[in-house]
Amino acid sequence: MRRPMEVAKLIGLLLVGLWVLGVIWAGSAEVSAAAPVTLYTSESLDKVNEMKLDFEKRNPGVTLNIYRSGTQVVISKLQAEFQAGGTLADMIWMADIDYFEDLTRKDLLAAYTPPEADKAPAKFKYEGGRYHEVRLIFNTVAYNTLRVKTRPSSWKDLTDPQFKGKVGVASPFYSGAAFSTLGTQVNMPGFGWEFYRKLKENAVIVEQSNGTVAKKLATGEFSMVSVVDFMVREAKAAGSPVDHIWPKEGAILVPTPVGILKGAKNPEGARAFLRYLYSTEGQRLFVQQGYVPVLPGIEGPRGVPSEKLEVVLTDQAYIGKHREELKAKYRELFELK
Amino acid sequence: MPILRLLLGLPLGLVLVGAVAYPSLILVWHAFTRDGRPTLANLAAVLHDADIWRVLWNSVHVSVWATLLGGALGTVLAFLVARTDLPGQRIFRTAEEPLFRIYGAPGIILVLALAHYPLAYFTVLASLERMDPALEEAARSSGASPARTARDVTLPLVAPAIGAGAILVFLRCMENFGIPAILGFPAKYFVLTTKIYATILDFDRAHNLGLAATLSLLLVAVAGGSIALQRRILGGRAYGLTRAVGQPPIFSLGEWRRTVGIGVTVFLLATSVAPLLAILLTALTRAYGMPFGWSNLGLQNFHTLFFKVPVVWRAMGNSLVLAASAATFAVVLAILIAYVQVRTQVRGKGLLEALVILPFAVPGTVVALAMILAFLRPVLGLSLYNTIWIILVAYVARFLTLAVKPVAAAFTQVHVSLEEAARSSGASLSRSVRDITMPLIRPALVSGWFLAAVPAITELTLSVLLWSAGNETIGVMVFNMHEEGKVLLSSALAVVVMAVALTSNLLLRRLTSGLAEA
Numbered sequence: 134m135r136r137p138m139e140v141a142k143l144i145g146l147l148l149v150g151l152w153v154l155g156v157i158w159a160g161s162a163e164v165s166a167a168a169p170v171t172l173y174t175s176e177s178l179d180k181v182n183e184m185k186l187d188f189e190k191r192n193p194g195v196t197l198n199i200y201r202s203g204t205q206v207v208i209s210k211l212q213a214e215f216q217a218g219g220t221l222a223d224m225i226w227m228a229d230i231d232y233f234e235d236l237t238r239k240d241l242l243a244a245y246t247p248p249e250a251d252k253a254p255a256k257f258k259y260e261g262g263r264y265h266e267v268r269l270i271f272n273t274v275a276y277n278t279l280r281v282k283t284r285p286s287s288w289k290d291l292t293d294p295q296f297k298g299k300v301g302v303a304s305p306f307y308s309g310a311a312f313s314t315l316g317t318q319v320n321m322p323g324f325g326w327e328f329y330r331k332l333k334e335n336a337v338i339v340e341q342s343n344g345t346v347a348k349k350l351a352t353g354e355f356s357m358v359s360v361v362d363f364m365v366r367e368a369k370a371a372g373s374p375v376d377h378i379w380p381k382e383g384a385i386l387v388p389t390p391v392g393i394l395k396g397a398k399n400p401e402g403a404r405a406f407l408r409y410l411y412s413t414e415g416q417r418l419f420v421q422q423g424y425v426p427v428l429p430g431i432e433g434p435r436g437v438p439s440e441k442l443e444v445v446l447t448d449q450a451y452i453g454k455h456r457e458e459l460k461a462k463y464r465e466l467f468e469l470k
Numbered sequence: 471m472p473i474l475r476l477l478l479g480l481p482l483g484l485v486l487v488g489a490v491a492y493p494s495l496i497l498v499w500h501a502f503t504r505d506g507r508p509t510l511a512n513l514a515a516v517l518h519d520a521d522i523w524r525v526l527w528n529s530v531h532v533s534v535w536a537t538l539l540g541g542a543l544g545t546v547l548a549f550l551v552a553r554t555d556l557p558g559q560r561i562f563r564t565a566e567e568p569l570f571r572i573y574g575a576p577g578i579i580l581v582l583a584l585a586h587y588p589l590a591y592f593t594v595l596a597s598l599e600r601m602d603p604a605l606e607e608a609a610r611s612s613g614a615s616p617a618r619t620a621r622d623v624t625l626p627l628v629a630p631a632i633g634a635g636a637i638l639v640f641l642r643c644m645e646n647f648g649i650p651a652i653l654g655f656p657a658k659y660f661v662l663t664t665k666i667y668a669t670i671l672d673f674d675r676a677h678n679l680g681l682a683a684t685l686s687l688l689l690v691a692v693a694g695g696s697i698a699l700q701r702r703i704l705g706g707r708a709y710g711l712t713r714a715v716g717q718p719p720i721f722s723l724g725e726w727r728r729t730v731g732i733g734v735t736v737f738l739l740a741t742s743v744a745p746l747l748a749i750l751l752t753a754l755t756r757a758y759g760m761p762f763g764w765s766n767l768g769l770q771n772f773h774t775l776f777f778k779v780p781v782v783w784r785a786m787g788n789s790l791v792l793a794a795s796a797a798t799f800a801v802v803l804a805i806l807i808a809y810v811q812v813r814t815q816v817r818g819k820g821l822l823e824a825l826v827i828l829p830f831a832v833p834g835t836v837v838a839l840a841m842i843l844a845f846l847r848p849v850l851g852l853s854l855y856n857t858i859w860i861i862l863v864a865y866v867a868r869f870l871t872l873a874v875k876p877v878a879a880a881f882t883q884v885h886v887s888l889e890e891a892a893r894s895s896g897a898s899l900s901r902s903v904r905d906i907t908m909p910l911i912r913p914a915l916v917s918g919w920f921l922a923a924v925p926a927i928t929e930l931t932l933s934v935l936l937w938s939a940g941n942e943t944i945g946v947m948v949f950n951m952h953e954e955g956k957v958l959l960s961s962a963l964a965v966v967v968m969a970v971a972l973t974s975n976l977l978l979r980r981l982t983s984g985l986a987e988a
Contacts, residue, residue: 171939178954182779198939199781202950205671214856217846221856221938306672344955351758364955372757372766 169196170402173211173220175204175227175309175389177344180422187418188409195402203342204229204309215241223397224406228309230388231453233264243395245404249411253427256446264392267410269425271384271444272314275347275365275377280356288324288380291357292331299356300335303343305463310343310361310387316452316459317385317445324382329466339467351375361387363423366436370423376436383445482806485799486825489867492849493840494828500843501683512677512684522665526688529661532650533643536582540643541636543583544590549624550734552598578653578661582643584741589642589921590635596876596917597631598624600883600910616722634875641693645833647931648949662689663833663931670839670935679839686836693831746968752961771962782963785942786970788858789927792943796865797873797923803866804873804918811874812881826874829867834931837868841936856938864932869925873918880914927971 174181178201185197200207204227214220225233236242237260246262257266274285280299291300305312318324338355340346347364349355351373362384365377391410393403409415416426420434452459501512516522605627609619647663654664662685669675669682723730754767775782807826811819829837841864845854854860884907892902930945937946944967951960 169940173939177956178781178950179774179779179956179959182781186778186780200937200939203953209671213842213846217855306668342953342955345953346955348758348955348957368758 168399168402169198170397170399170406171198171200171221171223172406173200173207173222173225173227174391175207175229176201177422183422184410184415184418187414188406191409191414192402192405195399195405197402197406203307205307208232219396220394221398222394223399223403224391224393226389226391228270228313228387228389230259230264230313230390230447230449231456233259233390233392234449234453236392236394237263241395243393243397243400245393245407247404247408247411249408249428252429253411257427259390264390265407265411266388266427267391267407268416268419268427270310270387270389271362271425272310272359272387273362273365273377273384274357274380275350275360275362275375276357277350277353277355278374278376280353284376285357285378286381288318288328288359288382291337291359292328292335293357294335296335296356298336298338299354300332300337301340301346301349301355301358301360302332302337303346303360304339304341306460307341308343309389311359312459313387313447313452314359314385315463316455317447319459320448320451321382321445326462326466329463333466337467347375362425362437363434366423366434369436385445386447388447388449478806478810482803482810485803485866485870486822488849489863490825490829493837493844493867496844497683497686497836497840500680501687504677504680512680515677515681516684516688522685522688525660525662525665526692528659529644529663529689530692532578532582532661533640535579536586536643537636537640539579539583540587540639541590541632543587544592544635544639545594545632547587547734548591548594548598549620550730552595578650578659581649581653582646583639585646585649586639586642589638590632592917592921593635593638593875593879594628594631596913597628597879597883599913600880601627631879634879637696638872638875640696641831644689644693644696645831645931647833647835647934652952662692663835666833666839667835670835679843682836682839683843686832686839689836690828690832697827697831749961749964749968752958753965755958758958771958772966775959775962775966779959781942782947782966784940785944785947786966788942789929789944790970792858792862792865793923793926793929795862796869796926797919799862799866800870800873800922801877801915801919803870804877805915807870807874808878808881811878813886827871829864830869830871834868834929835935837864838932838935841932856941858941861933861936861941861943864936865926865929868932869922872921872925876914876918876921877911880911884910924971928967 172181176184181199181201185199188197189195200210200222202210207225207227208229211220211222211225214222233242242260242263244260244262246258246265250258250262250265253266259265274288274290276285281296290296291302303311305315315329318328319326321328340349343361343364346355346358346360347368350358350360350365351368353374360377362377365375368375391407393400393407397403411428413428413431416428416431420426420431423434425433425437502508502510504511601624606619606623609623610616614622645663647667650659650661650664651667654660660668666682666685666689669678669685672678675681751767753771754769756766756768756770807822810816810822841860842855845860845863847855854863888906888910889902892906893899897905928945928948929943930949933943933946934949937943944963948960948963948967951957951963
């Protein structure tokens with residue numbers, strides 16, 4: 134059997150060549166990325182990247198690496214990594230406060246409160262500074278201004294039969310904001326599961342993400358939706374025919390905390406990023422991106438009333454205890470398999 | 471020669487055991503255990519769920535129809551290009567790229583078929599181009615009509631290729647994730663892959679990973695069954711085919727030439743160019759929902775993409791390096807595997823083939839799950855998780871079979887007697903390899919490389935679960951943006967990806983055609 138000799142030589146050479154190239158390539162990557170801060174987040178990809186650029190500009194020498202996906206995907210990845218004995222993440226930032234409570238119970242979060250953070254309302258500093266609300270997001274009712282002539286005023290306008298089949302919401306199985314909304318609304322007086330049954334009768338369409346809901350609202354596929362506020366303001370500013378209201382029952386605060394993990398590989402860099410988020414520059418960039426700032430004295434984005442907003446605070450204790458039940462009921466009601 | 475065997479066997483064994491066998495076993499372990507104890511609870515939960523059977527039916531339903539549609543499209547197109555005087559053949563030869571895979575027309579079947587028919591096309595085309603036209607010429611000059619020649623000579627000879635192409639299309643449809651995810655989710659239409667993905671992510675559900683692993687075994691059963699069927703149908707049919715260079719068209723389309731030419735052109739325009747234009751226009755749109763017009767067009771999405779989302783650049787680099795490396799590894803391994811499969815009689819060839827096809831037959835989501843379960847903790851001191859290497863390992867395992875198919879087919883078609891003839895005429899081994907084997911299998915190596923590299927550039931299913939901070943791929947970026955509802959941005963990125971894919975494709979084809987002629 135001498136036949137394959139030539140072939141084998143060739144293969145051997147190729148393999149060695151590839152190996153060398155690969156090692157050089159990996160080595161150069163290692164050198165250039167010295168001790169980055171790694172952030173796992175469900176923040177909007179373009180917004181958090183814009184933030185990264187501004188942060189790195191103001192903190193020379195610190196690199197921020199971002200893993201960005203839907204809340205559930207990020208948590209699944211974290212869960213898997215924790216089970217395997219360690220995560221790459223230095224800090225996490227996403228729309229599932231329940232998970233932060235869980236991590237607190239497991240003592241996996243490092244407390245840190247930047248000096249500026251004390252100016253924010255105390256209720257947005259959780260568990261002694263283990264995690265923080267760095268800007269505010271609300272779930273509200275939004276509508277397409279070309280398709281809806283009478284400005285809605287209530288969450289219940291979503292069940293108006295004249296918009297049957299044209300109403301969209303995000304899936305609580307994917308979106309933390311949608312899950313907070315579900316967990317809050319089932320306990321609101323006059324709402325409960327009855328409200329969701331009526332939504333179903335109105336042939337509501339359950340999309341995966343808030344972004345998709347906002348997009349389909351702009352294109353006119355949906356007439357009225359339940360969606361997070363900043364996306365609507367952003368689309369409106371770009372020229373899309375959309376607007377959102379502050380429902381008379383109150384907009385629902387969607388907690389999206391940020392926290393630093395114990396065992397972070399670059400804890401100083403992570404603290405620097407948290408300080409940046411609370412800085413005047415960081416807060417102003419939030420406003421520019423359409424978010425409501427958490428620090429007083431920073432002017433909010435256009436379209437946000439300066440008087441006190443009607444806000445329903447999310448009932449975290451309830452949501453935390455009834456997580457599985459909420460999901461199971463929702464799955465059954467909307468026949469999501 | 472033990473050293474030679476070692477040299478051949480070591481890389482093969484390392485890849486197949488490390489990247490396929492070990493993760494598969496871990497996956498099976500998770501399917502049949504709970505908290506480390508063996509149990510059939512996962513299996514029972516899956517089999518007693520009426521919904522699973524509906525999801526399974528959905529999968530088979532869309533895949534069968536897409537295979538029929540895609541297989542027919544690919545075969546007819548390959549025949550027209552390789553065997554008739556269809557006008558503009560040279561263009562059609564390079565025009566077949568599933569670039570529109572990222573977005574498509576509504577309808578999972580239609581999009582699946584359009585996205586995958588090039589697999590059937592490439593396979594059949596390669597076979598037709600290697601087939602000696604003298605056989606058909608002989609039939610014609612013996613008085614057979616063109617139709618009879620096509621039916622009795624061409625068709626039987628390319629039947630293995632058609633079967634291989636169809637099975638590729640079917641498997642790719644069964645395992646496809648992106649298309650049913652984007653088109654199926656709003657309609658709550660789940661197929662097995664999207665169901666498994668959802669189960670992996672439903673971490674609130676007890677034993678979700680075990681259930682996902684069990685579901686994936688169901689899909690493996692379907693895929694394995696179809697492969698067994700294919701082998702049964704095609705088993706034992708091997709034809710020694712030889713050279714074919716610069717052959718003249720065999721079948722004249724006659725008065726239909728113009729009509730068929732226009733038809734093919736329109737089809738290609740409608741299925742490739744029109745979606746591309748749609749993406750381009752979306753990418754240029756300033757705001758959704760406003761009437762279409764110049765005032766609503768602009769480059770701001772590209773500006774955002776390039777200057778505010780720095781990760782895009784890195785993702786692009788990662789994907790290109792990953793695709794090239796994975797394809798090169800795959801082709802090198804494919805030569806070894808094809809050689810063992812076709813030219814040797816070692817025991818365990820069936821196992822070898824199973825290991826090669828396994829990562830491709832199961833949904834990528836499950837390959838990713840197996841990789842995660844296998845490499846989450848360091849293995850033999852090597853930590854792959856959260857590095858780019860786990861993606862490379864997954865890509866090589868996944869796309870290996872794509873490279874093996876054409877190379878093995880080429881080895882099959884180069885009858886061993888040719889090499890033996892060269893050897894017995896006094897040619898040295900290296901000369902026989904250089905002058906006989908290599909020229910005959912070179913087109914297969916090139917097409918194998920492309921078959922592995924092209925899907926890797928825009929790969930989504932594996933990387934969406936294996937990527938980590940700093941190790942993004944382009945497919946992940948497009949999907950994440952799309953999933954987030956940032957369609958204007960993802961379209962702008964898709965335009966860039968298509969430009970890169972098209973350019974590299976044309977460039978490489980230029981290079982390889984130069985090679986082939988030399």
